[in-house]
Amino acid sequence: MTTVWGYDDFDAHEAVHFVTDEASGLRAVIALHSTHLGPAAGGTRFWHYAKDEAAVTDALRLSRGMSYKNAMAGLPLGGGKTVILADEAKTKTPEMLAAFGRAVNRLGGAYVTAEDVGMSVEDMIAISHHTDFVAGLPVEEGAQVGGDPGPHTALGVFLGLKAAVKRKLGKDTLDGLHIAIQGAGSVASHLARHAVEEGARLSIADVNTARVEALSSETGATIVAPADILFLEADVVSPCALGAILNEDTIAKLNTPIIAGAANNQLAHKEDGQRLDARGILYAPDYVINAGGIINVSTEYLKDGGPELVRQRIEGIPGRLDQIWEESEASGRDPAAVADAMAKRLIGRA
């Protein structure tokens, strides 16, 4: 039998809590990867897993990702993540959320939760009745920071994308450039607005027809089939939908000098960072460029500043990317590998 220490994704996680509440049917894994820089922060995913082992793997992998993301964003937060094991029908009850809130509370602030896939602002409000260690709540009356992280993520991606354009194409604006955006959801829509405002020409794709049509009529973007968007001849391809879209097959077919988008875990495997590099494609490591949302969540939770601090921290994203690309050029290692190494140094695990 494999213990948690035997999992491939176990990476000296400080603690992994297995939570059970028989009365409500709650089963959850709360993984605390690192509290080196502060409380382990990271959202809760509500998902049906075919096997319990897959839930543990997800919690281990995602919590490590949060340590890296928070460290690279310069936040005083460690990395953690919860997965709640949903049944096939994804039944979510108030009792379950209450039991989860109590479980988070028992950790005494070592872990701070927020939304992730399958969890809404309403769920966070329900959890907040049982613990203070929760963020991603609506902006309180009188407060200035909080609410939907999407626009903040999009601003960081926009600024990071511009830094990539400057570096690779030597251009200061997106005026006249062709940007292909995969997805027409929350982040993609805000990103599209920023890019169009600067004169970019957009192509967009989404499996959700209503969304893609609405965004197209608002921004004048050309609608493209989801199967084609990544492979368009474009100045930038911006993945803002799914993870693991960059692999040996797709990288060989790319027709762009730059990949800069919001999606988490864009590289299917570590080697895909090297594959992009070998093709001369500049890659903006996902957890660095997409940190705008967690920056907003962090400032909301820690109450350590207002909208100016959020903006200032988001404006730090291009500089961090430049640092990564510089080091990548100097060392010959690909940007994703450089970012991982930097993040490890920051959390004291070099």
Ligand code: NAD
């Ligand atoms: P969202 O759910 O609002 O949008 C995602 C969109 O992708 C949806 O419209 C969906 O229909 C579309 N999509 C799904 N499969 C697709 C496919 N095969 N081809 C094209 N489109 C497809 O999500 P979001 O909040 O905009 O997040 C987008 C990505 O950015 C996700 O990977 C998310 O994990 C990541 N991210 C988001 C935030 C944030 O603040 N929202 C922060 C960091 C990272």
